[in-house]
Amino acid sequence: MKSAADIAAVLFDKDGTLIGYDASWGPVNRELAAIAAEGDAELADRLLLACGMDPVTGHVKPDSLLAAGNTAEIAAGLIAAGSPCALQPLTERLDRLFTEAAGKSVAVTDLQAFFGRLKDRGYKLGVASSDNEASIRELAKRFGFDVYLDFVAGYDSGHGVKPQPGMVLGFCEATGLKPEQVAVVGDNNHDLHMGRNAGAGLRIGVLTGTGSRDSLAADGDYCFDDITGLEALLPNRAFV
Template sequence: MRADGVLFDKDGTLFDFSATWDVWAAGTLRDLAAGVPGRLRALADAAGYDLESARFRPQSRVIAGTNREAAECLAPELPHLSIAQIEDHLMRSSAEAQLTPVVALAPLLDALRGLGLRLGVMTNDTEFGARAHLGAAAVADRFDFIAGFDSGFGGKPSPAPLLAFARAQALDPARVVMVGDSRHDLTAGRAAGMQCVGVLTGPATAQDLAPLADAVLPDIGHLPDWLRGADG
């Protein structure tokens, strides 16, 4: 086995990014625009969201950023709301997003636990959102560690929250695999001294992820074979 623990990103890793968050963003931006002429377009531009294709643009700061950073992006177009109010709106609406798991999560996570691995989730979403989403998918109990950017360890690309997982589970960081769909995830993993696996269920391409990854896999369903030593 290549590792003793696996730390997952959430959005774009456990849950398909486009099928979940492109759809959620369309409704949320319309809610925030509240029918004010021109505001929807301005919010979409601020968020890096293409209204015509109903998708986030690859360079959007919202994709890998924290909930607070997303609120800060939108704040100039919502002068009647504080950043804290926007952040709260995003947190509560995202907690109710219709999730699309990339694979059947429970069997995969049970298989990983059966290999003796400690499992965690570290997301730049809020911890509230992470627990809501994992609970809705009925897999929260499979994880030994769940943290958001607001859990007291910071957010990615800092290695601090990843190292918090290793400490909490008494693991050598070099024996932990960080699995994510963005360069933020893998940059954090590298800085933490962890192994890094990229997955292609978010907006990033293999070319984006490969320079930072030990392997780039189509999705997390391929992870057990890689952990057992198959080439990525």
């Protein structure tokens, strides 16, 4: 296992990492399929299946479109699977849905306290999501950890999309750190591949989203049940 001794910053994914995926996104996925199907229930089920969610069980496949895609990719996938909607209006409608969903999200822990403890221990902190930037900021404000963030990036923030390295590199530019000083934390391989492509110091998987221990094993240095496992791994940098 790689050492955490040189880590000075943590870049978190949002969905499935800071908020529990099933509790937060199951209802949203069903709503986005209904929107894309224009009310046709049978079509909505087919769209969900095509994008990675079993409409009966609600299970979402690791690294599927719904698990890892950004809004524009999801909209394009829905259209490719049979949605009669046009791409731009559907993308805009889904972006609004995802921003509204921040108010219904279920956090995996007390995020205000968790981020506060990491900040007090000397770490730079950021969030990089395939969701839009507005929804990230809304979620951070709702759960009270916005004041601890040094960086926020969504798919529409100008840093590229996962698994490209741009969000990690943007975080480094904002904090004055090198990629090898950054730990990337996420629930699927898009997150871990982003970290690898950027040369991040650590890639850490969590099991509160769509990934499994097996699916994350090949690409992660560590895998925790949830983000609180980081606290035992990361040393105190407050007096470094």
